[in-house]
Amino acid sequence: MSCIQNINRFLIPNDVTVILANIYKNIGKNGVFEEIVGNDKERVIEQTVERDAYFLSSIIKLDISDMRTRLIITKGSNPRNKEETTLSNIKDILMTLQKRPNQFGLQSNDILNITNLVFTHYNSAIKFDYTASDRKSILQSQNMKSKRLLIDEITEEITKQLQNQSFEKITLYLHYFIDFYNIKPFTSQNEISSFILLYLLIIKADIAAFKYVSFFEMIFEDYDNFQTELKNASFNWQEGYSQSLGFIRYMTKLIIKGYQKTEEIVKNYKFDKNLSKIDNIEHTILNMSEIFTKDEIRVIHPYVSESTINRALINLRDNGFIRPLGKGRSAKWIRKPKGYGND
Secondary structure, eight states: OOTTTTGGGOOOOHHHHHHHHHHHHHHTTHHHHHHHHGGGHHHHHHHHHHHHHHHHHHHTTOOOOHHHHHHHHHHOOOOOSHHHHHHHHHHHHHHHHHHOGGGSOSSHHHHHHHHHHHTTTSSSOOOBOEEEOSSOOSSGGGGEEEHHHHHHHHHHHHHHHHHTTOSOHHHHHHHHHHHHHHHOOBSSOHHHHHHHHHHHHHHHTTOGGGGTSOHHHHHHHTHHHHHHHHHHHHTTTTTTOOOOHHHHHHHHHHHHHHHHHHHHHHHHHHHHHHSOHHHHHHHHHHTSOSEEEHHHHHHHSTTSOHHHHHHHHHHHHHTTSEEEESSSTTOEEEEOOOSTTTO
């Protein structure tokens, strides 16, 4: 049944071996990225977690307006209902996992505790579900066993494989996620617990790209393909014949894309440090499309402060290069065309 229990039958093909080699080459740059970001590391992680919380809430379809979602995530607005409290707790958990990844392990109790921390505001705690036991008994109650035992068996096998250095870590962790997703170990909230586990596994695999790039944003942007590969990996899982290779290929390629985006972000960050930040923002604005928003500027310069962006916009407005199209945080701006009276 379990991918992990059958992991020794999984053969890593050459193309995936090449991708994994590239991933570890990029993991070797983790220290370089951190050194370049320097004292801004905390702010970098906080901004990434904000995006992760936003896109995870979109993936699991929390019933919250976009405005309230942004207020809770970026401004710490007090939640008004259970859905908003769930969102606030998701952000707190993701922040903890990013900043203190060793606070939680991969054992059954760790994942249960994380899930209950997200849903502390519900009346009853989430518990482990039960499944049919392999052994038959006269007593009906003894024909069932806790799914906690299944998770414990899997994590025990993972620990053994890692200690013996007998299997590659990233592939091992991705198979653990497939198992967890299919076991559905809890009485409720299995979907969100699966996503949070995947997030924790990525962090524990030392994939630092997702300190700078939103992991859940990348999944959200390609969610149909993510779901297709996960469903394919889950087909025949119960019988012990999971076809997991497609999902492994998909996730390893996603990690490579994460590192490519990280390279670009860190490169821009280093460039920003060496130039006047306002001048750099102004240069970006003057080379954008005719109508633009502040959010588009933040995509290019994610670690520049709000006040710096505002000063650049005001400078260009006062010098007649741009003008606002409306008011408020979501207002658009338009570049004035060059020509008579606008030079």
